[in-house]
Amino acid sequence: MFRNQYDTDVTTWAPAGRLFQVEYAMEAVKQGSAAIGLRSKTHVVLACVNKANSELSSHQKKIFKVDDHIGVAIAGLTADGRVLSRYMRSECINYNYTYESPLPVGRLVVQLADKAQWQVCTQRSWKRPYGVGLLVAGLDESGAHLYYNCPSGNYFEYQAFAIGSRSQAAKTYLERKFNNFTASSREDLIKDALIATRESLQGEKLKSSVCTIAVVGVGEPFHILDQETVQQLIDTFEIVREEEIAPADPEPAAEQGAAADQGGTENQGGAENQGGSPMDI
Amino acid sequence: MDSVADSQRTLYPYVTGSSVVAIKYKDGILMAADMGGSYGSTLRYKSVERLKPIGKHSLLGASGEISDFQEIMRYLDELILVDNMWDDGNSLGPKEVHNYLTRVMYNRRNKFNPLWNSLVLGGVKKGEKYLGTVNMIGINYEDNHVATGLGNHLARPILRDEWNENLTFEEGVKLLEKCMRVLLYRDRSAVNKIQISKITEEGATVYPPFSLRTYWEFSAFQNPTAGAEGSW
Numbered sequence: 342m343f344r345n346q347y348d349t350d351v352t353t354w355a356p357a358g359r360l361f362q363v364e365y366a367m368e369a370v371k372q373g374s375a376a377i378g379l380r381s382k383t384h385v386v387l388a389c390v391n392k393a394n395s396e397l398s399s400h401q402k403k404i405f406k407v408d409d410h411i412g413v414a415i416a417g418l419t420a421d422g423r424v425l426s427r428y429m430r431s432e433c434i435n436y437n438y439t440y441e442s443p444l445p446v447g448r449l450v451v452q453l454a455d456k457a458q459w460q461v462c463t464q465r466s467w468k469r470p471y472g473v474g475l476l477v478a479g480l481d482e483s484g485a486h487l488y489y490n491c492p493s494g495n496y497f498e499y500q501a502f503a504i505g506s507r508s509q510a511a512k513t514y515l516e517r518k519f520n521n522f523t524a525s526s527r528e529d530l531i532k533d534a535l536i537a538t539r540e541s542l543q544g545e546k547l548k549s550s551v552c553t554i555a556v557v558g559v560g561e562p563f564h565i566l567d568q569e570t571v572q573q574l575i576d577t578f579e580i581v582r583e584e585e586i587a588p589a590d591p592e593p594a595a596e597q598g599a600a601a602d603q604g605g606t607e608n609q610g611g612a613e614n615q616g617g618s619p620m621d622i
Numbered sequence: 623m624d625s626v627a628d629s630q631r632t633l634y635p636y637v638t639g640s641s642v643v644a645i646k647y648k649d650g651i652l653m654a655a656d657m658g659g660s661y662g663s664t665l666r667y668k669s670v671e672r673l674k675p676i677g678k679h680s681l682l683g684a685s686g687e688i689s690d691f692q693e694i695m696r697y698l699d700e701l702i703l704v705d706n707m708w709d710d711g712n713s714l715g716p717k718e719v720h721n722y723l724t725r726v727m728y729n730r731r732n733k734f735n736p737l738w739n740s741l742v743l744g745g746v747k748k749g750e751k752y753l754g755t756v757n758m759i760g761i762n763y764e765d766n767h768v769a770t771g772l773g774n775h776l777a778r779p780i781l782r783d784e785w786n787e788n789l790t791f792e793e794g795v796k797l798l799e800k801c802m803r804v805l806l807y808r809d810r811s812a813v814n815k816i817q818i819s820k821i822t823e824e825g826a827t828v829y830p831p832f833s834l835r836t837y838w839e840f841s842a843f844q845n846p847t848a849g850a851e852g853s854w
Contacts, residue, residue: 439725440718447710482748483711 351469362470366492369472373416375508375541376403377534378476379501379515380487381525384558385478387414388534390505390541391551404555404565408433410443410480412555412563416505417473417492425475425490429453446479450488450496453477458494474504478557485558503537510540527558531566532578547575635687635738637661639672640811641773642683642742643801645785646751646766647794650822651744653683654798656806657831658813665813673819675826677702679747680716681819685770686739686758694737697726716745716752720762728760740770746823769801772809777801791820803834807843 347353348361355361374392378385391400401419405426406412411433415422429449436444457471475490489504490496501519503511514537522530534554539547549572557563566574637659644653659667672691673683676698684691701722705714714722720743730736740757755770756762767781780801789797795818806812814836819828 439722440714441721442715442718445708445710445712448708448712451708481712 363493366470366472367474370417370474370492370504371506371508373418373473373505374403375503375505375511375538376414376416376474376476377501377503377508377511377515377537377541378414378478378487378489378499379519379522379530379534379537380478380485380499381527381530381558382523383485384525384527384530384556384561385480385485385487386527386530386534387412387476387478387555388538389414389416389553390538391553402553404553406555406563406565407449407477407479408437408443409562410557411446411449412478412557412565414476414478414555415473416476416508418471419473421471421473422475425453425456425471425473428456429477443481445481445483446477446486446488447481447483447498449479450477450490453490454494454496457490457492460494476502476504478555478563480557480559501533501537503541505541507541507543510543511537514540527556527561531556531574535571535575535578548572549575631735632687632690632738635690637666637688638738638811639670639685639688639691640809641769641771641777641805642672642685642740643769643773643777643781643798643805644683644742644744644753644767645781645789645794645797646744646753646787647789647791648787649791650746650751650820651681651753652791652794652798652818652820653681653742653744654802654816654818655683655685656802656813657815657817658811659688660811663811665811668813668815669831671817671828673817673828675819675821675828676719676743676745677705677714678825679713679821680719680743680745681821681826682719683742683744683770684739685741687737690737690739694723694726694739694741698723713747715747715750716743716754717747719743719745720752720754720756720764724756724760724762727756727758727762731759742768742770745821749823772812773801773805776804776808780804799834803836806834806836 347355351362374390376389378387387404389403393400404412404414407426407429413426432449432452433444460468460470470492472492477488477490479486487499488496489499489502500522501515503515518533531554538552549568553565554571555565639659640656642655644651653673655672657669658665659670670688674695676682723741723743727737736758738758742755744753753768754762754764755768767785769777784797798818802816806814814833815831816834817828817831819826
C-alpha cells in the first residue's frame with residue numbers, strides 16, 4: 342500500500358536524506374494543469390491551461406490577482422493555491438496600509454516560502470505541506486520579476502518557467518527562446534506565452550477557452566485578459582505562423598538550430614532562410 | 623483595577639523642543655531647528671539634536687516631547703535595520719517612512735497614549751522630493767514648505783511670500799535663517815543655537831550648530847509691555 346516505511350509522516354526522514362511527504366507534495370504540482378510565466382525588462386506574462394473536471398463542469402480558476410502589481414498562476418491543489426493567494430493579498434494590503442506603497446515582490450515571495458516551510462517543518466501531524474506550486478509575477482522598484490514557489494519552501498527567480506502537467510514541452514520552448522525575452526515587447530511576450538501554452542497542450546487545438554493569459558508591467562496593473570482578446574491574439578498568431586512558413590524568416594540565426602532538429606527538407610529550407618517556424622509541428 | 627504602571631500616559635510633555643522649519647529647494651530638502659530642550663518654561667538643555675537622518679533617503683525633524691522623539695527614533699532604527707536586512711535592492715523612501723509615522727502617531731493617539739510630537743519628514747528618492755509633516759494626533763500633510771509649533775504661525779507666512787521651487791542651497795539657507803531669526807525673537811522657548819541640515823539624492827548632511835546675529839535695540843523690544851499692560 343505504501344511505497345516505503347518512511348513516507349507516512351512529514352517529519353520522518355528516509356535514511357537517504359529525503360522527506361517523502363514533501364516530495365509527494367511536489368508531485369501534486371506536476372499533476373495540476375500547466376502554468377507558464379515569462380518576463381521581459383518591463384512586463385511579466387502568466388499563462389495557464391484550463392482543464393475542466395468533466396464535460397459538464399467549468400474549469401477552475403488558476404490565475405489570481407494579488408494586488409495591482411502582483412499576480413500568481415498556480416498548479417496543483419487549487420484549494421491550497423487559494424489559501425496562499427488570500428495570504429498574499431492580505432500581506433499586500435497590510436503593507437500598503439502601513440507604507441502607502443506596493444510590497445516588493447521578492448519580499449512577498451520570501452514570506453510565502455517561509456509560510457510553506459513552516460507548514461512543512463512543523464511537528465504537528467495534522468499539518469501537511471501545501472500541494473501547490475505558484476508562479477509569482479510582479480513589478481517593483483527593481484523591475485519586473487517572475488518567481489516560482491515550491492511546496493518544499495524553496496523559491497527561485499526565473500526569466501521564464503513552466504510548471505504542471507506536460508510543462509516540459511513548454512519549458513523546452515522557453516529554454517530555446519528565453520535569451521530574447523529581456524528585450525521583448527509586451528505583445529511578443531504574450532505571443533511566446535501562447536506558443537508555450539500550446540506546446541503543453543500536446544496536439545490539442547489552442548483556443549481561448551482552454552487557456553488564460555494575464556499581464557503585469559510598467560504602466561499596466563496586473564489583469565487577466567478577457568476571452569475575446571485572447572482569441573483575437575490566438576487568431577493573429579495563427580496568421581503570423583502561416584506567414585512565417587512562406588516568406589523569409591525574421592530570425593534566421595535563432596531558427597537554424599531549431600530547424601536542424603527537424604531534419605530533412607526543413608533543414609535545407611532553414612539554411613536558405615525559408616525553414617518553417619520551430620513551432621511548426 | 624489596572625496597576626499604576628499600566629495606566630501611565632503622557633498627560634503633558636516634560637522636556638520639549640520648539641519649532642522645526644523645512645523647505646524644498648532645487649536639489650532636495652532643507653530643514654532647520656534650534657537645539658534647546660525646555661523643561662516646562664525653563665531652558666534646561668542647550669544641545670539637543672532634533673534633526674536626524676533616517677535610512678538613505680529621509681530626514682526627520684522633531685518638536686515636542688524629547689523622550690517620545692527618542693522612542694520614535696528607536697522605532698525607526700528598527701524599521702530601517704529590518705529593511706536593510708532584506709538586502710534585496712528595495713528600500714523605504716521618505717513617502718513610506720512618513721506614512722509609517724502617520725500610522726504610529728494616529729495609532730498611539732487612539733490608545734489615548736500619544737507620542738507628544740510634531741514631526742517633519744523630508745527626503746529625496748529617485749529624483750522625487752518629498753516633504754511632509756505629522757503631529758501627535760495623526761494629522762498629516764505634504765507641502766513645499768512645512769513648520770511645526772510656533773513656526774506654523776511665524777515662519778510659514780514668510781515662506782508663503784518668499785519660497786519658490788528653484789531656490790539654491792544658499793538662498794534656501796538664507797530663507798531658513800530668516801524664519802529662525804523671527805522665531806528666536808518672538809518664541810520665548812527658542813534658543814540661539816541652530817542646526818541646519820539638507821538631504822539630496824546624495825544623502826543627508828546635518829551641519830554643525832551656529833548662532834544667528836541678533837539686534838535687540840528695536841524700539842518694540844525696549845518696553846515690551848507698553849500697550850499690553852498685564853497684571854504683573
